[in-house]
Amino acid sequence: MSIFRQIRSDWIAHQRDWSRHGFWALMVYRFGNWRYGIRPRALRMPFSFAYRVLHFISISLCGIELPCEVKLGDRFVIEHVGGIVISGDAVFGEDCVIRNGVTVGLRHRGQRGSPCIGDRVDIGAGAKLLGPIRIGNDVAIGANAVVLCDVPDGCVAVGIPARILSRRSHDVPTVEAGMEDLVLR
Template sequence: MFANIREDWRTHDSNWGRHGFWALVVYRFGRWRYSVGWRPLRAPLSFFYKLLKFFSDALFGIEMPCETVIGKRFVIEHVGGIVISGDAIFGDDCIVRNGVTVGLRHRGLRGSPQLGDRVDIGAGAKLLGPIRIGNDVSIGANAVVLCDVPDGCIAVGIPARIIPRKSAVDAALPLAAFEP
């Protein structure tokens, strides 16, 4: 837990004031409490986690349960209105911005997105259903992604259109360069 928190701190520019960092601290604590095997000790830790999560949700606007699987160097760039489903899976080096929803497509049906490594999600994007987002993918702002996105592509629009990158140079360009 502490190694992950140190890495999260470095990933968030070693800035204690970043709200995304504190939301990740609460998340990491929630994951860690499952490793405590002795139930009489785990019960107060669970209560403390639920209390922290309530205040984290209310203060930062980030709903991210500890059942979500998040890789290393996860960055919450801007806070507010972020909803992540408990069965979503994120790879390493992912970036999430404000207004992002990663979750279920239909109420009552299981299945949330699985994201690869180095996925950059723009503000207001919605990733819904049991889809797979590949490695090195950029999701445009306000895109609604309902289908799989292969490695190295860009998803923009409502519903999202998948645009393959032409070269490695395109990966360094901002998403605005691909908008019509």
């Protein structure tokens, strides 16, 4: 897919809103990927310098560290910005959403291996996904969860360290089941 089609897809995924910081961070990411296609190193050097400057600005203004080495699927959405750190060897599937304060990266310094995230994964604010783990398709990661182990398809990960829950209706409490706790006495 060409860089212009990717940017258009990112723009649509961000509700066609040019002012969304996540969209601008993705444009810098796409530019960084595109420059690798320039084969003569001498011609690529000015684009690499421009990418480094834009990447620094993206980190400084948006609070999003998204290196161009990350593998992103289509329709990746950065819902809220600030404090987002993604390791360069992380992999994301299609239709993923991340929010502010998310870290996707290494579990220990000096050890390679970042998470591999499936399709349609929704990552809550402040969540940390660390180490060489696999996150399945159709997974929800709760806010502030610390995920250190694999998460199967169709599950929810919540807590510190994260517990894995099924998304089946009998496993997830309903609003009605907990209403007596919400009544003010």
